[in-house]
Amino acid sequence: MIRLYDHPLSGNCYKVRLALNQLGVEYEKVTVDIFKGEQNSPEFVALNPNRKIPVLVDNGFVIWESNAILLYLGKRFFPNRIYSDEPKTFGRICQWLLFGKTTLDPALARARFMTRFVPEEARDPKELEALRESGRTALRVLNEYLKENEFLAGSYSIADIGCFAYVSTAEEGGVSLSDFPAVKRWCERVCSQPGYIPIY
Ligand SMILES: N[C@@H](CCC(=O)N[C@@H](CS)C(=O)NCC(=O)O)C(=O)O
Incomplete structure (x- = not known):
């Protein structure tokens, strides 16, 4: 179980x-x-x-x-369609999962948390703007890669899942995706994968 x-x-x-x-x-x-x-x-x-x-x-x-x-x-649960042991694909999966954890999530998740759950009077506006700007910097990196690639590690994988969660909620944190069209198209591709469920 x-x-x-x-x-x-x-x-x-x-x-x-x-x-x-x-x-x-x-x-x-x-x-x-x-x-x-x-x-x-x-x-x-x-x-x-x-x-x-x-x-x-x-x-x-x-x-x-x-x-x-x-x-x-x-x-x-190997073999399955969202993971690969092939060395280069595995390396790429790890690259994006670590980018997600070290660069994307800290900015986007924190901006979302402050915007949604911290009362306005208790927020530090400078900190919030810095988080949003870091989020946009990370999204630019993702957007450049996704102009040339359908998914983060060849075909759809846990790398996409790892990065998608806080990209899909970026706007809740005041970070618009409108400047990142390749990221928006990737989000649509993620949403059309078999077994997709939304966050809520
Ligand atoms: N690096 C951890 C972060 C986990 C994390 O921050 N979880 C939040 C919910 S999204 C939490 O448990 N917060 C409670 C707390 O920090 O006290 C991971 O990726 O699992």
Whole structure:
């Protein structure tokens, strides 16, 4: 049995839900109310000492960090259409998953969080604008690549899933996709993949 510790509004959890759905894997969802601090309960900290969702438990094997979970699922349910072990394709998958985690998500996820969940009077407008600008810089990199490539690692893969989550919610954080037409077309291609589910 696979169990996912999840929250419906979390982009990082959405990556895992989307991959599981596209792999056709049955799983059980446990909602962790991060707005009430349930990630700090002793039971949850025993699973993830870093106190964040998503956490996946596969028959007793516990793994956290969304993009690591995507790699795990790709290999665990190999062969499948969203993962490849071929060295160059695998390298490209890792490249974009790491770009997602180090460059795209920190800007876009944080801008979304501040815009949606932090009351206006408690926001630092300079910090928010800096995050949005970093998000646009990351989107420019993605847009250039997607002018020449349909997907991030050859065919549709976990690399696309990893980057899609916070790109698809960028506008909630005040980052418009209108200046990034190749990214918009890629989003449409991702949405038309078999087993696609929206974040909400
Ligand atoms: N690098 C982690 C980030 C996970 C993360 O930030 N999760 C958020 C929800 S999207 C969370 O659990 N926040 C609760 C907290 O930071 O206290 C990953 O990709 O899994």
